[in-house]
Amino acid sequence: MTLELIVIGKTDSKEVAALVEMYARRVNFYCRFVITTLPDVRNTRKLTPRQQSAAEGEAILRQLTEGDYVALLDERGEEYRSVEFAGWLQKRLNSGMKRLVLVIGGPYGFSDEVYARADARISLSRMTFSHQIVRAIFAEQIYRAFTILHNEPYHHE
Secondary structure (H helix, E strand, O other), rough: EEEEEEEEEOOOOHHHHHHHHHHHHOOOOOOOOEEEEOOOOOOHHHHHHHHHHHHHHHHHHHHOOOOOOEEEEEEEEEEHHHHHHHHHHHHHHOOOOOOOEEEEEEEOOHHHHHHHHHEEEEEEEOOOOOOHHHHHHHHHHHHHHHHOOOOOOOOOO
């Protein structure tokens, strides 16, 4: 199975980018892990938040294929403890799907079309994080989930 993380726009922080890259290398030990960075929408000053999320949504939808399982990182999504998220991930791994796509949207969230295409919504917290730092946090949680599933000593409970 391929695990793909789709994000909108490059991060401006070298430190955040380095953390994401470190965890991506670690996750690749367990499964094929790809990070797809979609370009920022241009001329956003001329767009309403809804128009911006619609433009981002079109770019996201172009990346998806029919058999993909799509999970959005969304503030209204299901919250999991790390062990529960590992269980959620294990169910997807066992299902035989070819590609699990996790999506971090832009600053205004997702378009209605992306919500309609999604199979699941996951929330990291009820707190608000920048969509830049969420990349590092979520990449770490994916790595943590794999270490939990393989009974490795990274996670302490």
